[in-house]
Amino acid sequence: MKIKMNRLKNLIKTNELEGKRIIVTGCSYKPIEHVFTNLIDGDLSHDSIFVESEEMKINIGTATAFSLAAKGATIHMVSRSIERLENIKKAIVETLNISPKKIEYSQVDLLDEDEVKNFVYEIKKDKPIWWYQSIGLGAGAYKVKNDNPYLHIEDIPTELLEKESQIVLRGTHILMKALLPIFKNQFEKFGCETRIVIVSSMSAVRGYALGGTHCAAKGAISRYTNAAMLDFYKKKIFVTDLRPGAIDTGMYDNEFVQKSILEIDDEYNGLWREKFRLAPPISVGESAAQIFTNSGHITSLNLVAEGQFPHEGS
Template identity: 25%
Template structure:
Protein backbone atom coordinates (compact mmCIF):
# COMPACT_ATOMS: atom_id res chain seq x y z
CA UNK A 1 0.00 0.00 0.00
CA UNK A 2 1.49 3.35 -1.12
CA UNK A 3 1.53 6.09 1.53
CA UNK A 4 3.23 9.48 1.69
CA UNK A 5 3.85 11.94 4.53
CA UNK A 6 2.74 15.56 4.43
CA UNK A 7 6.39 16.64 4.43
CA UNK A 8 6.85 14.67 1.18
CA UNK A 9 6.58 17.48 -1.40
CA UNK A 10 5.70 16.63 -5.01
CA UNK A 11 5.63 19.02 -7.96
CA UNK A 12 2.92 18.09 -10.50
CA UNK A 13 2.74 19.98 -13.82
CA UNK A 14 -0.46 19.95 -15.88
CA UNK A 15 -2.26 19.55 -12.56
CA UNK A 16 -5.31 21.58 -13.57
CA UNK A 17 -6.72 18.99 -15.92
CA UNK A 18 -6.98 15.36 -17.06
CA UNK A 19 -4.25 12.94 -16.00
CA UNK A 20 -2.22 15.54 -14.06
CA UNK A 21 -5.29 16.49 -12.00
CA UNK A 22 -5.97 12.85 -11.18
CA UNK A 23 -2.32 12.39 -10.10
CA UNK A 24 -2.46 15.50 -7.88
CA UNK A 25 -5.68 14.24 -6.24
CA UNK A 26 -4.18 10.79 -5.66
CA UNK A 27 -0.93 12.07 -4.12
CA UNK A 28 -2.89 14.30 -1.73
CA UNK A 29 -5.22 11.39 -0.85
CA UNK A 30 -2.15 9.24 -0.07
CA UNK A 31 -0.91 11.88 2.39
CA UNK A 32 1.67 13.74 0.28
CA UNK A 33 1.79 17.49 -0.34
CA UNK A 34 1.34 18.67 -3.94
CA UNK A 35 2.60 21.80 -5.62
CA UNK A 36 0.03 21.87 -8.41
CA UNK A 37 1.35 23.74 -11.45
CA UNK A 38 -0.97 24.97 -14.20
CA UNK A 39 -1.88 27.99 -16.28
CA UNK A 40 -5.53 28.23 -15.35
CA UNK A 41 -6.27 29.61 -11.85
CA UNK A 42 -9.99 28.68 -11.97
CA UNK A 43 -9.19 25.05 -12.78
CA UNK A 44 -6.48 24.95 -10.12
CA UNK A 45 -8.96 26.28 -7.54
CA UNK A 46 -11.42 23.61 -8.70
CA UNK A 47 -8.72 20.97 -8.12
CA UNK A 48 -8.45 22.08 -4.49
CA UNK A 49 -12.24 22.07 -4.11
CA UNK A 50 -12.50 18.59 -5.67
CA UNK A 51 -9.96 17.14 -3.23
CA UNK A 52 -10.94 15.91 0.23
CA UNK A 53 -7.36 16.82 1.14
CA UNK A 54 -7.28 20.36 -0.30
CA UNK A 55 -4.95 21.53 2.49
CA UNK A 56 -2.32 19.20 0.97
CA UNK A 57 -2.51 21.03 -2.38
CA UNK A 58 -0.68 24.30 -3.09
CA UNK A 59 -1.51 26.13 -6.28
CA UNK A 60 1.19 27.54 -8.54
CA UNK A 61 0.13 29.44 -11.66
CA UNK A 62 2.83 29.28 -14.34
CA UNK A 63 3.10 29.14 -18.11
CA UNK A 64 6.03 26.75 -18.39
CA UNK A 65 7.10 27.71 -21.91
CA UNK A 66 7.21 31.46 -21.23
CA UNK A 67 10.94 31.43 -20.45
CA UNK A 68 12.31 27.91 -20.22
CA UNK A 69 15.82 29.01 -19.26
CA UNK A 70 14.59 30.99 -16.25
CA UNK A 71 12.84 27.94 -14.76
CA UNK A 72 15.83 27.68 -12.38
CA UNK A 73 14.90 30.93 -10.56
CA UNK A 74 11.31 29.80 -10.14
CA UNK A 75 12.46 26.34 -9.02
CA UNK A 76 14.73 27.85 -6.34
CA UNK A 77 11.89 30.07 -5.18
CA UNK A 78 9.61 27.00 -4.86
CA UNK A 79 12.31 25.12 -2.90
CA UNK A 80 12.73 28.11 -0.57
CA UNK A 81 8.97 28.12 0.07
CA UNK A 82 8.40 24.37 0.52
CA UNK A 83 11.77 22.70 1.18
CA UNK A 84 13.44 19.94 -0.79
CA UNK A 85 11.25 17.91 -3.13
CA UNK A 86 10.58 14.20 -2.77
CA UNK A 87 9.27 13.84 -6.30
CA UNK A 88 8.05 15.41 -9.50
CA UNK A 89 5.45 14.42 -12.10
CA UNK A 90 5.63 16.09 -15.51
CA UNK A 91 2.18 15.77 -17.06
CA UNK A 92 1.90 19.13 -18.89
CA UNK A 93 1.83 18.49 -22.61
CA UNK A 94 0.07 19.24 -25.85
CA UNK A 95 -1.33 17.04 -28.60
CA UNK A 96 -1.18 18.35 -32.15
CA UNK A 97 -2.82 16.28 -34.89
CA UNK A 98 -1.57 17.57 -38.20
CA UNK A 99 -0.54 15.98 -41.52
CA UNK A 100 3.16 16.49 -42.27
CA UNK A 101 2.49 18.65 -45.34
CA UNK A 102 0.81 21.22 -43.06
CA UNK A 103 3.53 21.10 -40.38
CA UNK A 104 5.84 24.13 -40.18
CA UNK A 105 9.21 24.09 -38.41
CA UNK A 106 7.92 26.77 -36.01
CA UNK A 107 4.93 24.61 -35.04
CA UNK A 108 7.07 21.48 -34.74
CA UNK A 109 9.57 23.25 -32.44
CA UNK A 110 6.86 24.82 -30.31
CA UNK A 111 5.36 21.38 -29.52
CA UNK A 112 8.82 20.18 -28.47
CA UNK A 113 9.10 23.19 -26.13
CA UNK A 114 6.29 21.98 -23.86
CA UNK A 115 6.49 18.21 -24.52
CA UNK A 116 10.27 17.88 -24.26
CA UNK A 117 12.41 20.95 -23.42
CA UNK A 118 10.33 22.05 -20.41
CA UNK A 119 10.58 18.50 -19.03
CA UNK A 120 14.34 18.37 -19.67
CA UNK A 121 14.85 21.64 -17.79
CA UNK A 122 12.50 20.71 -14.94
CA UNK A 123 14.56 17.53 -14.44
CA UNK A 124 17.80 19.52 -14.66
CA UNK A 125 16.77 21.77 -11.75
CA UNK A 126 15.09 19.00 -9.74
CA UNK A 127 18.37 17.06 -9.87
CA UNK A 128 20.32 19.92 -8.23
CA UNK A 129 21.27 18.54 -4.78
CA UNK A 130 19.86 21.70 -3.16
CA UNK A 131 16.38 20.97 -4.55
CA UNK A 132 15.66 17.27 -3.87
CA UNK A 133 15.73 14.96 -0.87
CA UNK A 134 18.30 12.57 -2.38
CA UNK A 135 17.59 8.94 -1.39
CA UNK A 136 13.93 8.19 -2.24
CA UNK A 137 13.55 10.99 -4.80
CA UNK A 138 11.62 10.03 -7.93
CA UNK A 139 10.62 11.69 -11.21
CA UNK A 140 7.84 10.43 -13.51
CA UNK A 141 7.39 11.92 -16.99
CA UNK A 142 4.21 11.42 -19.03
CA UNK A 143 5.04 9.97 -22.43
CA UNK A 144 2.50 8.14 -24.65
CA UNK A 145 2.05 4.84 -26.49
CA UNK A 146 2.16 7.09 -29.57
CA UNK A 147 5.95 6.90 -29.04
CA UNK A 148 5.96 3.15 -29.76
CA UNK A 149 2.90 2.68 -32.00
CA UNK A 150 2.40 4.65 -35.20
CA UNK A 151 -0.70 6.58 -36.28
CA UNK A 152 -1.70 9.19 -38.84
CA UNK A 153 -1.20 12.91 -38.10
CA UNK A 154 0.95 12.58 -34.98
CA UNK A 155 4.51 12.29 -36.36
CA UNK A 156 5.83 15.27 -34.38
CA UNK A 157 3.84 14.43 -31.22
CA UNK A 158 5.14 10.82 -31.32
CA UNK A 159 8.71 12.06 -31.74
CA UNK A 160 8.36 14.43 -28.77
CA UNK A 161 7.23 11.50 -26.61
CA UNK A 162 9.98 9.24 -28.00
CA UNK A 163 12.46 11.91 -26.87
CA UNK A 164 11.11 11.52 -23.33
CA UNK A 165 11.55 7.73 -23.41
CA UNK A 166 15.20 8.12 -24.42
CA UNK A 167 15.77 11.00 -22.01
CA UNK A 168 14.73 9.01 -18.94
CA UNK A 169 17.14 6.16 -19.76
CA UNK A 170 20.32 8.25 -19.80
CA UNK A 171 18.97 10.47 -17.04
CA UNK A 172 18.37 7.44 -14.82
CA UNK A 173 22.03 6.44 -15.17
CA UNK A 174 23.35 9.97 -14.56
CA UNK A 175 20.94 10.66 -11.67
CA UNK A 176 21.59 7.28 -9.99
CA UNK A 177 24.66 8.81 -8.33
CA UNK A 178 22.31 11.31 -6.69
CA UNK A 179 19.88 8.48 -5.72
CA UNK A 180 17.13 9.96 -7.93
CA UNK A 181 14.99 7.51 -9.92
CA UNK A 182 13.40 8.58 -13.19
CA UNK A 183 10.84 6.74 -15.33
CA UNK A 184 8.31 7.48 -18.04
CA UNK A 185 4.70 6.29 -18.19
CA UNK A 186 3.11 5.68 -21.60
CA UNK A 187 -0.67 6.02 -21.37
CA UNK A 188 -2.95 4.59 -24.02
CA UNK A 189 -6.17 6.39 -24.98
CA UNK A 190 -7.55 8.11 -21.86
CA UNK A 191 -10.64 10.31 -21.96
CA UNK A 192 -9.52 13.78 -20.81
CA UNK A 193 -9.82 17.42 -21.83
CA UNK A 194 -6.98 16.74 -24.32
CA UNK A 195 -9.20 14.32 -26.22
CA UNK A 196 -12.21 16.68 -25.95
CA UNK A 197 -10.17 19.39 -27.71
CA UNK A 198 -9.93 17.12 -30.78
CA UNK A 199 -13.64 16.25 -31.09
CA UNK A 200 -13.42 16.49 -34.90
CA UNK A 201 -10.89 13.59 -34.89
CA UNK A 202 -11.96 11.74 -31.76
CA UNK A 203 -15.65 11.46 -32.60
CA UNK A 204 -18.04 9.30 -30.54
CA UNK A 205 -17.71 6.57 -33.22
CA UNK A 206 -13.89 6.70 -32.99
CA UNK A 207 -14.00 6.42 -29.20
CA UNK A 208 -16.44 3.50 -29.44
CA UNK A 209 -14.15 1.70 -31.90
CA UNK A 210 -11.08 2.27 -29.66
CA UNK A 211 -13.02 0.83 -26.75
CA UNK A 212 -13.49 -2.44 -28.62
CA UNK A 213 -9.90 -2.49 -30.00
CA UNK A 214 -8.31 -2.15 -26.54
CA UNK A 215 -8.19 -5.56 -24.81
CA UNK A 216 -9.17 -3.94 -21.49
CA UNK A 217 -11.14 -1.03 -22.97
CA UNK A 218 -10.02 2.61 -23.06
CA UNK A 219 -8.60 4.24 -19.94
CA UNK A 220 -9.51 6.61 -17.14
CA UNK A 221 -7.06 9.18 -15.66
CA UNK A 222 -7.04 7.35 -12.30
CA UNK A 223 -5.54 4.22 -13.90
CA UNK A 224 -2.51 6.32 -14.84
CA UNK A 225 -2.43 8.03 -11.42
CA UNK A 226 -2.20 4.63 -9.65
CA UNK A 227 0.92 3.65 -11.61
CA UNK A 228 2.51 7.08 -11.23
CA UNK A 229 2.03 7.05 -7.43
CA UNK A 230 3.55 3.57 -7.27
CA UNK A 231 6.59 4.82 -9.23
CA UNK A 232 6.93 7.83 -6.91
CA UNK A 233 6.89 5.59 -3.85
CA UNK A 234 9.54 3.43 -2.19
CA UNK A 235 7.62 0.35 -3.41
CA UNK A 236 9.33 1.10 -6.74
CA UNK A 237 12.78 1.64 -5.21
CA UNK A 238 14.51 -0.72 -7.67
CA UNK A 239 12.82 0.68 -10.81
CA UNK A 240 14.56 3.37 -12.84
CA UNK A 241 15.05 4.29 -16.50
CA UNK A 242 11.92 2.40 -17.57
CA UNK A 243 9.22 3.28 -20.12
CA UNK A 244 6.08 1.75 -18.63
CA UNK A 245 3.00 1.33 -20.83
CA UNK A 246 -0.33 1.70 -19.03
CA UNK A 247 -2.70 1.13 -21.90
CA UNK A 248 -5.21 -1.66 -21.34
CA UNK A 249 -3.05 -3.89 -23.53
CA UNK A 250 -3.34 -1.63 -26.61
CA UNK A 251 0.37 -1.74 -27.45
CA UNK A 252 0.51 -5.55 -27.56
CA UNK A 253 -2.82 -6.28 -29.28
Protein backbone atom coordinates in the same frame (compact mmCIF):
# COMPACT_ATOMS: atom_id res chain seq x y z
CA MET B 1 -25.62 4.59 -19.60
CA LYS B 2 -24.46 3.39 -16.21
CA ILE B 3 -24.25 5.64 -13.17
CA LYS B 4 -20.62 6.68 -12.83
CA MET B 5 -18.68 5.05 -10.05
CA ASN B 6 -16.95 7.88 -8.17
CA ARG B 7 -13.38 6.70 -8.59
CA LEU B 8 -11.95 9.85 -6.99
CA LYS B 9 -14.04 9.54 -3.83
CA ASN B 10 -13.23 5.83 -3.61
CA LEU B 11 -9.44 6.31 -3.62
CA ILE B 12 -8.02 4.41 -0.67
CA LYS B 13 -6.26 6.75 1.75
CA THR B 14 -2.87 5.64 3.13
CA ASN B 15 0.17 7.43 4.55
CA GLU B 16 2.75 5.81 2.25
CA LEU B 17 3.86 9.17 0.84
CA GLU B 18 3.51 11.15 4.07
CA GLY B 19 6.52 13.44 4.50
CA LYS B 20 7.15 13.93 0.77
CA ARG B 21 6.36 17.10 -1.20
CA ILE B 22 5.57 16.14 -4.81
CA ILE B 23 5.50 18.76 -7.56
CA VAL B 24 2.78 17.81 -10.05
CA THR B 25 2.78 19.87 -13.26
CA GLY B 26 0.09 20.19 -15.93
CA CYS B 27 -2.93 20.13 -13.57
CA SER B 28 -6.06 21.19 -15.40
CA TYR B 29 -9.57 20.23 -16.56
CA LYS B 30 -11.87 20.78 -19.54
CA PRO B 31 -15.64 21.08 -20.04
CA ILE B 32 -17.27 17.83 -21.15
CA GLU B 33 -17.99 17.86 -24.89
CA HIS B 34 -18.35 14.14 -25.52
CA VAL B 35 -19.06 11.18 -23.26
CA PHE B 36 -17.23 7.86 -23.70
CA THR B 37 -17.87 4.63 -21.80
CA ASN B 38 -15.56 1.80 -20.85
CA LEU B 39 -15.42 -1.37 -22.93
CA ILE B 40 -15.95 -3.82 -20.07
CA ASP B 41 -18.52 -2.39 -17.67
CA GLY B 42 -20.02 0.52 -19.60
CA ASP B 43 -19.00 2.97 -16.87
CA LEU B 44 -17.96 6.47 -17.95
CA SER B 45 -14.29 6.66 -18.86
CA HIS B 46 -13.64 10.20 -17.65
CA ASP B 47 -13.10 11.32 -14.05
CA SER B 48 -14.59 14.64 -13.10
CA ILE B 49 -14.81 17.52 -10.68
CA PHE B 50 -17.48 20.22 -10.47
CA VAL B 51 -16.54 23.86 -11.00
CA GLU B 52 -19.39 26.27 -10.22
CA SER B 53 -21.84 23.38 -10.74
CA GLU B 54 -20.41 22.50 -14.18
CA GLU B 55 -18.92 19.04 -14.53
CA MET B 56 -15.37 19.06 -15.91
CA LYS B 57 -13.16 16.25 -17.22
CA ILE B 58 -9.95 16.20 -15.22
CA ASN B 59 -6.63 15.65 -16.96
CA ILE B 60 -3.64 13.45 -16.11
CA GLY B 61 -1.90 15.95 -13.82
CA THR B 62 -5.07 16.57 -11.79
CA ALA B 63 -5.84 12.85 -11.48
CA THR B 64 -2.28 12.26 -10.28
CA ALA B 65 -2.58 15.04 -7.72
CA PHE B 66 -5.68 13.22 -6.38
CA SER B 67 -3.91 9.83 -6.27
CA LEU B 68 -0.76 11.08 -4.57
CA ALA B 69 -2.71 13.21 -2.09
CA ALA B 70 -4.68 10.08 -1.15
CA LYS B 71 -1.34 8.43 -0.34
CA GLY B 72 -0.52 11.22 2.12
CA ALA B 73 1.90 13.33 0.04
CA THR B 74 1.95 17.10 0.21
CA ILE B 75 1.14 18.10 -3.36
CA HIS B 76 2.47 21.20 -5.09
CA MET B 77 0.51 21.67 -8.32
CA VAL B 78 1.77 23.79 -11.21
CA SER B 79 0.13 25.27 -14.31
CA ARG B 80 -0.39 28.73 -15.76
CA SER B 81 -3.96 29.18 -14.47
CA ILE B 82 -4.26 30.20 -10.84
CA GLU B 83 -8.06 29.98 -11.01
CA ARG B 84 -8.05 26.38 -12.22
CA LEU B 85 -5.42 25.41 -9.62
CA GLU B 86 -7.54 26.92 -6.85
CA ASN B 87 -10.61 25.00 -8.11
CA ILE B 88 -8.65 21.73 -8.27
CA LYS B 89 -7.35 22.26 -4.75
CA LYS B 90 -10.91 22.78 -3.47
CA ALA B 91 -12.06 19.60 -5.22
CA ILE B 92 -9.20 17.49 -3.79
CA VAL B 93 -9.64 18.80 -0.25
CA GLU B 94 -13.43 18.25 -0.30
CA THR B 95 -13.40 14.89 -2.09
CA LEU B 96 -10.64 13.29 -0.04
CA ASN B 97 -11.40 15.17 3.16
CA ILE B 98 -7.79 16.19 3.75
CA SER B 99 -6.17 19.31 5.18
CA PRO B 100 -5.93 22.26 2.75
CA LYS B 101 -2.36 22.69 3.99
CA LYS B 102 -1.40 19.54 2.11
CA ILE B 103 -2.36 20.98 -1.28
CA GLU B 104 -0.16 23.81 -2.50
CA TYR B 105 0.00 25.37 -5.95
CA SER B 106 1.97 27.85 -8.04
CA GLN B 107 1.24 29.60 -11.29
CA VAL B 108 4.37 29.10 -13.39
CA ASP B 109 5.11 29.28 -17.11
CA LEU B 110 7.50 26.36 -17.39
CA LEU B 111 8.98 27.78 -20.59
CA ASP B 112 10.17 30.89 -18.74
CA GLU B 113 13.54 30.27 -17.07
CA ASP B 114 13.27 33.18 -14.64
CA GLU B 115 9.79 32.15 -13.48
CA VAL B 116 10.99 28.59 -12.98
CA LYS B 117 14.08 29.68 -11.03
CA ASN B 118 11.91 31.84 -8.82
CA PHE B 119 9.44 28.99 -8.26
CA VAL B 120 12.23 26.62 -7.21
CA TYR B 121 13.72 29.28 -4.93
CA GLU B 122 10.35 29.89 -3.24
CA ILE B 123 9.11 26.31 -2.82
CA LYS B 124 9.31 25.04 0.78
CA LYS B 125 12.24 22.71 1.34
CA ASP B 126 11.32 21.27 4.75
CA LYS B 127 10.55 17.87 3.14
CA PRO B 128 12.16 15.91 0.30
CA ILE B 129 10.86 17.14 -3.05
CA TRP B 130 9.83 14.63 -5.72
CA TRP B 131 8.52 15.53 -9.17
CA TYR B 132 5.80 14.40 -11.60
CA GLN B 133 5.99 16.11 -15.00
CA SER B 134 2.86 16.11 -17.19
CA ILE B 135 2.88 19.12 -19.45
CA GLY B 136 1.54 19.11 -22.98
CA LEU B 137 0.31 21.27 -25.76
CA GLY B 138 -3.19 21.55 -24.30
CA ALA B 139 -5.02 24.49 -22.82
CA GLY B 140 -3.65 27.07 -25.22
CA ALA B 141 0.13 26.49 -25.00
CA TYR B 142 0.05 26.50 -28.81
CA LYS B 143 -3.09 26.50 -30.93
CA VAL B 144 -3.23 23.32 -32.98
CA LYS B 145 -5.74 23.44 -35.86
CA ASN B 146 -8.92 21.65 -34.70
CA ASP B 147 -6.93 20.66 -31.55
CA ASN B 148 -5.78 17.66 -33.58
CA PRO B 149 -2.07 16.78 -33.55
CA TYR B 150 -2.66 13.49 -35.46
CA LEU B 151 -1.95 14.50 -39.07
CA HIS B 152 -0.69 13.02 -42.30
CA ILE B 153 2.87 14.15 -43.09
CA GLU B 154 1.73 16.47 -45.89
CA ASP B 155 -0.66 18.27 -43.51
CA ILE B 156 1.84 18.95 -40.70
CA PRO B 157 2.62 22.66 -40.34
CA THR B 158 6.36 23.08 -39.73
CA GLU B 159 5.58 25.24 -36.70
CA LEU B 160 3.58 22.42 -35.10
CA LEU B 161 6.52 20.06 -35.59
CA GLU B 162 8.77 22.49 -33.73
CA LYS B 163 6.27 23.50 -31.05
CA GLU B 164 5.08 20.07 -29.99
CA SER B 165 8.59 18.79 -29.33
CA GLN B 166 9.90 22.08 -28.01
CA ILE B 167 7.21 22.82 -25.42
CA VAL B 168 7.47 19.53 -23.58
CA LEU B 169 11.25 19.09 -23.89
CA ARG B 170 12.12 22.68 -23.07
CA GLY B 171 9.62 22.87 -20.21
CA THR B 172 11.02 19.65 -18.76
CA HIS B 173 14.69 20.53 -19.17
CA ILE B 174 14.35 23.99 -17.61
CA LEU B 175 12.64 22.59 -14.49
CA MET B 176 15.05 19.64 -14.36
CA LYS B 177 18.07 21.96 -14.31
CA ALA B 178 16.51 24.17 -11.65
CA LEU B 179 15.59 21.24 -9.37
CA LEU B 180 18.73 19.17 -9.82
CA PRO B 181 20.85 20.93 -7.15
CA ILE B 182 18.06 20.16 -4.63
CA PHE B 183 17.71 16.55 -5.78
CA LYS B 184 21.45 15.91 -5.55
CA ASN B 185 21.43 16.92 -1.87
CA GLN B 186 18.35 15.09 -0.70
CA PHE B 187 19.95 11.80 0.27
CA GLU B 188 22.43 13.61 2.51
CA LYS B 189 19.81 15.99 3.94
CA PHE B 190 16.87 13.61 4.48
CA GLY B 191 18.36 10.13 4.01
CA CYS B 192 15.92 9.33 1.23
CA GLU B 193 16.17 8.91 -2.51
CA THR B 194 14.61 11.26 -5.06
CA ARG B 195 11.96 10.04 -7.47
CA ILE B 196 10.96 11.66 -10.76
CA VAL B 197 8.19 10.57 -13.11
CA ILE B 198 7.98 12.05 -16.60
CA VAL B 199 4.85 11.41 -18.64
CA SER B 200 5.62 10.70 -22.29
CA SER B 201 3.16 8.46 -24.17
CA MET B 202 2.69 5.09 -25.84
CA SER B 203 3.22 7.16 -29.00
CA ALA B 204 6.89 7.21 -27.98
CA VAL B 205 7.21 3.49 -28.65
CA ARG B 206 4.70 2.67 -31.36
CA GLY B 207 4.29 4.35 -34.70
CA TYR B 208 1.49 5.22 -37.07
CA ALA B 209 1.14 7.15 -40.29
CA LEU B 210 -0.49 10.11 -38.54
CA GLY B 211 2.29 10.29 -35.93
CA GLY B 212 4.77 12.57 -37.72
CA THR B 213 4.50 15.23 -35.02
CA HIS B 214 3.08 13.37 -32.04
CA CYS B 215 5.30 10.26 -32.16
CA ALA B 216 8.32 12.46 -32.87
CA ALA B 217 7.58 14.69 -29.86
CA LYS B 218 6.83 11.79 -27.51
CA GLY B 219 9.87 9.88 -28.73
CA ALA B 220 12.00 12.92 -27.91
CA ILE B 221 10.78 13.31 -24.31
CA SER B 222 10.96 9.55 -23.77
CA ARG B 223 14.61 9.41 -24.89
CA TYR B 224 15.42 12.49 -22.79
CA THR B 225 13.87 10.71 -19.78
CA ASN B 226 15.90 7.59 -20.50
CA ALA B 227 19.11 9.64 -20.58
CA ALA B 228 18.19 11.30 -17.27
CA MET B 229 17.50 7.88 -15.73
CA LEU B 230 20.92 6.59 -16.77
CA ASP B 231 22.65 9.79 -15.69
CA PHE B 232 21.10 10.07 -12.22
CA TYR B 233 20.63 6.59 -10.73
CA LYS B 234 24.20 6.73 -9.43
CA LYS B 235 23.18 9.80 -7.43
CA LYS B 236 20.17 8.03 -5.86
CA ILE B 237 17.76 9.89 -8.14
CA PHE B 238 15.40 7.42 -9.80
CA VAL B 239 13.61 8.48 -12.98
CA THR B 240 10.61 6.74 -14.58
CA ASP B 241 9.15 7.12 -18.08
CA LEU B 242 5.36 6.78 -17.76
CA ARG B 243 3.69 6.05 -21.10
CA PRO B 244 -0.10 6.28 -21.18
CA GLY B 245 -2.18 5.24 -24.17
CA ALA B 246 -5.47 7.02 -24.87
CA ILE B 247 -6.80 8.68 -21.71
CA ASP B 248 -10.20 10.39 -21.47
CA THR B 249 -9.05 13.91 -20.55
CA GLY B 250 -11.14 15.68 -23.18
CA MET B 251 -8.64 15.62 -26.03
CA TYR B 252 -10.67 12.94 -27.84
CA ASP B 253 -13.93 14.85 -27.50
CA ASN B 254 -13.71 16.59 -30.85
CA GLU B 255 -14.73 15.00 -34.15
CA PHE B 256 -11.44 15.79 -35.95
CA VAL B 257 -9.37 13.93 -33.35
CA GLN B 258 -11.87 11.04 -33.37
CA LYS B 259 -11.62 10.73 -37.17
CA SER B 260 -7.80 10.61 -37.00
CA ILE B 261 -7.84 8.09 -34.15
CA LEU B 262 -10.11 5.76 -36.14
CA GLU B 263 -7.64 5.94 -39.04
CA ILE B 264 -4.77 5.14 -36.66
CA ASP B 265 -6.66 2.20 -35.13
CA ASP B 266 -7.36 0.81 -38.62
CA GLU B 267 -3.57 0.19 -38.86
CA TYR B 268 -3.79 -1.99 -35.74
CA ASN B 269 -6.85 -4.14 -35.04
CA GLY B 270 -9.48 -1.77 -36.33
CA LEU B 271 -11.74 -2.30 -33.33
CA TRP B 272 -12.43 1.33 -32.42
CA ARG B 273 -15.10 1.72 -35.10
CA GLU B 274 -17.17 -0.58 -32.82
CA LYS B 275 -16.32 1.45 -29.71
CA PHE B 276 -13.69 3.91 -28.53
CA ARG B 277 -11.44 2.55 -25.77
CA LEU B 278 -10.12 5.23 -23.41
CA ALA B 279 -8.69 4.73 -19.93
CA PRO B 280 -9.73 7.01 -17.06
CA PRO B 281 -7.20 9.65 -15.94
CA ILE B 282 -7.18 8.11 -12.48
CA SER B 283 -5.62 4.96 -13.99
CA VAL B 284 -2.55 7.07 -14.75
CA GLY B 285 -2.70 8.57 -11.24
CA GLU B 286 -2.78 5.06 -9.77
CA SER B 287 0.28 4.13 -11.85
CA ALA B 288 2.09 7.20 -10.54
CA ALA B 289 1.25 6.20 -6.97
CA GLN B 290 2.59 2.71 -7.69
CA ILE B 291 5.83 4.12 -9.11
CA PHE B 292 6.34 6.53 -6.19
CA THR B 293 5.62 3.92 -3.50
CA ASN B 294 7.31 0.89 -5.05
CA SER B 295 10.28 -0.47 -3.15
CA GLY B 296 12.04 -1.01 -6.48
CA HIS B 297 12.81 1.45 -9.28
CA ILE B 298 10.17 1.17 -12.02
CA THR B 299 12.13 2.34 -15.05
CA SER B 300 9.19 2.66 -17.42
CA LEU B 301 5.52 1.84 -17.34
CA ASN B 302 3.19 1.38 -20.32
CA LEU B 303 -0.55 1.68 -19.76
CA VAL B 304 -3.44 1.38 -22.21
CA ALA B 305 -7.20 1.22 -21.78
CA GLU B 306 -8.73 -2.23 -21.61
CA GLY B 307 -9.15 -3.18 -25.27
CA GLN B 308 -6.97 -0.43 -26.74
CA PHE B 309 -4.35 -1.73 -29.20
CA PRO B 310 -1.61 -2.81 -26.73
CA HIS B 311 1.21 -2.89 -29.27
CA GLU B 312 4.62 -1.79 -28.02
CA GLY B 313 6.61 -0.90 -31.09
CA SER B 314 4.85 -0.79 -34.43
